[in-house]
Structure formats: C-alpha cells, structure tokens
Amino acid sequence: MMSRLRDAGTYEPKPLFDRLTVGECWYGVDLSVDVVEEYEQDELDEIDERLGEFDPVSLEYSGVPCIRALLQALLPGLTGLLDTNFGELIGFDEVLSRFAAEPDWDWRV
Numbered sequence: 001m002m003s004r005l006r007d008a009g010t011y012e013p014k015p016l017f018d019r020l021t022v023g024e025c026w027y028g029v030d031l032s033v034d035v036v037e038e039y040e041q042d043e044l045d046e047i048d049e050r051l052g053e054f055d056p057v058s059l060e061y062s063g064v065p066c067i068r069a070l071l072q073a074l075l076p077g078l079t080g081l082l083d084t085n086f087g088e089l090i091g092f093d094e095v096l097s098r099f100a101a102e103p104d105w106d107w108r109v
Contacts, residue, residue, distance in 0.1 A: 001057055002031055004074045028060030064106050072099055
C-alpha cells in the first residue's frame with residue numbers, strides 16, 4: 001500500500017502528514033505507527049484477529065469522490081481493513097465490492 005500511495009500522484013513528505021495530490025484531489029497521509037494510538041484496545045484486538053500483523057495508514061481526504069477513486073486504485077489485490085470512523089472495520093474486498101455494486105456508496109451514512 002505504501003509504495004502504491006507514493007506512486008499514485010505527486011507525493012510530498014511533510015512534518016505532520018505527507019501530502020498526496022492526484023489531479024484535483026489531495027490527501028493527508030500518515031504512515032507512522034502513531035496511527036495505532038488512535039485505537040481502543042478492543043479495536044486493536046479485532047484488527048489483530050482479522051489481519052494479524054499490519055502496517056497502519058491514515059488518510060485525510062478532500063472529498064468522498066476523491067477517496068473513493070483513490071481506494072479503487074489502491075486496494076485491488078491487497079488485504080486489509082478500512083476503518084470508517086463510524087464504528088465499522090470493513091475488509092478491502094468488501095469495500096471494492098460495495099463500490100462496484102453501489103458506485104456512490106458513502107460509508108459515512
């Protein structure tokens with residue numbers, strides 16, 4: 001995932017969040033292990049049960065259409081979980097299936 005992110009557009013390392021720009025879309029990217037500190041222990045237990053060892057990635061995004069396009073480009077062939085920040089951890093395969101079935105799917109609602 002990390003190399004795919006860096007190759008997806010213009011990637012600029014920054015002090016807090018790296019910045020990825022793809023066309024009109026921008027993303028804040030945090031590839032540090034500090035991302036794990038944002039999780040409760042029960043969430044970490046679920047992630048460990050479903051994935052085992054993992055590399056966390058946090059993405060800030062300029063809009064849902066932008067993050068949807070980026071995820072559709074990045075996720076194929078990868079194993080992982082999308083944390084919706086709305087109480088769900090969704091497998092990458094399921095995320096891609098939902099995008100295919102519902103092109104305007106917005107996990108925030």
